[in-house]
Amino acid sequence: MSQYDASAFNTELRRLGSPAACASLFRAAIQPHGLDTFACGEVDLADRDRTVFYIIDWPDAWTRFYVGTGMIDRDPLVDALATRREPFTWADLRADRALARAGGAALDAAAAAGWVDGLVVPLPTVGTRAGLVSMVGHREIADPALRAYLCLIATCLQSYVRTLVAKHGFAMPPMGLTEREIASLRLVARGKSDAAIASELGVAVSTAHEFVEKAKRRLKARTRAEMVATAASFGIIDI
Structure with missing residues (x-):
């Protein structure tokens, strides 16, 4: 698979039969570009209780923090989905003066975990719902060609994995x-x-x-x- 070959990634992805195998392939694709971890799922922006995670690849400590503190209700990345339809980075959010103080604190907490930048790929569905793939890492995501590649493979991942979870199970109990x-x-x-x-x-x-x-x-x-x-x-x- 060449460096930015999204078609080859998708072909290999479609051969896999479980969310865990898909997660391994996606992780291998993003790690060479300084991205350490990711998650994908779907959220109802009007009712955050109606959230499902198809894959959570986060470190255990961050998962406990995110779930235990109810971060889903004040996650600036999720908040941004209400107005943003195009992929965006942490830098984009920090430049947004409308970002709530709680949201800024969440980004600071993630930075304290060693993550420098993140990329969120929104995948609007119907009504107030949106799919998303969120990646974070220890390097800035500045190269436009890299961003385009990451967005394409993220879209492939989310759309395919959601067809597998009913049979194989979710990253955490859905809703x-x-x-x-x-x-x-x-x-x-x-x-x-x-x-x-x-x-x-x-x-x-x-x-x-x-x-x-x-x-x-x-x-x-x-x-x-x-x-x-x-x-x-x-x-x-x-x-």
């Missing part, structure tokens, strides 16, 4: 859903009743009903049909 709740979701999508779900999962009917109701609440859905549609649109289940 807080448990494995049993996701299993119940799949069965609802197949038209199963609470009694049939209970039989499939080996639990009481009341327990199966509670699994479904909890999944519906986590997905902020009003009906089971809306719940299934939302879960499928985020790649949580296949239908």
Whole structure:
């Protein structure tokens, strides 16, 4: 694979069968350019609870910090997706005088972890939702040809990995859903009743009903049909 050959990257990516293998390939592609780690997923900008991570390649310490402090609710990179449709770097955000103080503090915390620059590739979907791939590293991302290459392979990664996670699992529970709740979701999508779900999962009917109701609440859905549609649109289940 030549240095900036996005087509070759995509061809190799499509041969892989798991998010973990895709993550390894992407990591190998970005590391020679000073990028250390990355994450990809999808977020609902109007409701940050409806966030899914397809891959998290962050160091454990940063993952604990990001999740434990509720950074998703004040992440300047995510905030920027509301107004930015083109890829942007940390430098772009720092130059934006509208950047909130909390956002600046988040960038400072990332810099304290040894990261000098980052590149965010937004992938708008529908409504208030946006996919994204976020990369960070120890060198500035100044070369336009490199930025173009990174944007292309990031787009390839996000679009392909989201087709794999329903089968292989997410980087962290999507929208807080448990494995049993996701299993119940799949069965609802197949038209199963609470009694049939209970039989499939080996639990009481009341327990199966509670699994479904909890999944519906986590997905902020009003009906089971809306719940299934939302879960499928985020790649949580296949239908």
